[in-house]
Amino acid sequence: MDPSQDRPGGRTEAGFGGVEDVRGRLGATGYLADDATATVVHLAGRLGKPVLVEGPAGVGKTELAKAVATALDADLVRLQCYEGLDEARALYEWDYKKQLLRIQHATAGERDAGWEDVHDDLFGEAYLLERPLLRALRAERDTVLLVDEVDKVDVEFEALLLEILSDFQVTIPELGTVRGRRPPFVVLTSNATRELSEALRRRCLYLHLEYPTIERERAIVTARVPDAPAALTDQVVRVVRSLRALELRKPPSISETLDWTRALIELGVQHVDEAAMSATLAVLLKHHRDLERAMGHLGAVTRPDAAPRSEAS
Numbered sequence: 012m013d014p015s016q017d018r019p020g021g022r023t024e025a026g027f028g029g030v031e032d033v034r035g036r037l038g039a040t041g042y043l044a045d046d047a048t049a050t051v052v053h054l055a056g057r058l059g060k061p062v063l064v065e066g067p068a069g070v071g072k073t074e075l076a077k078a079v080a081t082a083l084d085a086d087l088v089r090l091q092c093y094e095g096l097d098e099a100r101a102l103y104e105w106d107y108k109k110q111l112l113r114i115q116h117a118t119a120g121e122r123d124a125g126w127e128d129v130h131d132d133l134f135g136e137a138y139l140l141e142r143p144l145l146r147a148l149r150a151e152r153d154t155v156l157l158v159d160e161v162d163k164v165d166v167e168f169e170a171l172l173l174e175i176l177s178d179f180q181v182t183i184p185e186l187g188t189v190r191g192r193r194p195p196f197v198v199l200t201s202n203a204t205r206e207l208s209e210a211l212r213r214r215c216l217y218l219h220l221e222y223p224t225i226e227r228e229r230a231i232v233t234a235r236v237p238d239a240p241a242a243l244t245d246q247v248v249r250v251v252r253s254l255r256a257l258e259l260r261k262p263p264s265i266s267e268t269l270d271w272t273r274a275l276i277e278l279g280v281q282h283v284d285e286a287a288m289s290a291t292l293a294v295l296l297k298h299h300r301d302l303e304r305a306m307g308h309l310g311a312v313t314r315p316d317a318a319p320r321s322e323a324s
């Protein structure tokens with residue numbers, strides 16, 4: 012018997028074996044999860060619930076879904092959300108051009124063909140354009156469905172998502188009820204540009220990602236930029252931490268820390284001093300006002316004691 016039938020929506024077969032297993036397998040893909048992340052991912056797998064990941068830009072929300080897919084050896088189906096996204100782009104649509112050609116063909120050649128036959132044909136599999144949500148629901152292989160930046164969609168679309176996420180199936184009037192072998196592992200990400208409905212939140216397990224601690228960011232840089240010398244990595248993460256403490260419009264994210272480390276290596280910088288800093292600051296900060304503000308604090312942020320060497324998570 013399929014063990015996933017014990018619990019509606021539950022995923023058991025190829026899932027994670029516990030919190031430490033999640034941490035280890037995500038770590039093997041280069042994604043370093045903290046306790047909260049590993050626990051939520053584990054529970055999401057066991058309970059068959061979507062994970063809603065919120066937090067500022069560049070803290071690893073999207074990457075988490077990719078890492079889960081790699082760790083589970085599952086396919087990743089990504090629905091990139093935007094304002095105005097509708098069912099036709101997200102779920103399915105009928106291939107009107109192909110249908111029209113079929114009708115023309117029928118009226119031109121098969122004069123005897125009954126309208127009923129043609130109609131049934133027109134709304135068959137061959138004329139269906141599958142979009143990400145339907146693809147994830149019908150998948151035969153293990154699938155991670157990433158609904159990225161869900162805060163960008165309209166309220167009406169959120170209602171459709173709710174419906175799909177509550178029982179992992181959808182009814183297409185012409186085809187009937189569609190569901191796959193196993194529900195996908197769903198990750199929704201949000202930058203909180205719009206408040207999501209309570210109903211959607213209730214369906215999900217919630218994970219708030221923040222900028223990492225110095226220790227974790229150092230470990231992330233070491234994992235992602237292995238040729239970075241330890242002393243440089245150490246300095247990079249402390250400088251970034253000090254910059255985040257300034258009141259900036261867009262504080263540097265993990266992506267920028269990684270880009271900056273790569274840039275410093277590219278330029279042969281062994282030690283970040285004020286000159287190296289001002290030459291490369293644009294890799295970290297992308298707003299003119301932030302750059303000006305940071306320039307005014309270069310001495311402070313590059314001091315060896317700029318940020319504490321160690322801190323509790």
Ligand SMILES: Nc1ncnc2c1ncn2[C@@H]1O[C@H](COP(=O)(O)OP(=O)(O)OP(=O)(O)O)[C@@H](O)[C@H]1O
Pocket residue numbers: 041042043044067068069070071072073074075200202231235265266269
């Ligand atoms: N825990 C982590 N372990 C390893 N790398 C990480 C981690 N978190 C973030 N990263 C790195 O940071 C980069 C940015 O992460 P990601 O694109 O997932 O951010 P995001 O939160 O989705 O940002 P946005 O809101 O802008 O979409 C990733 O490409 C990855 O290299």
Ligand SMILES: [Mg+2]
Pocket residue numbers: 072073074159200
């Ligand atoms: Mg993202």
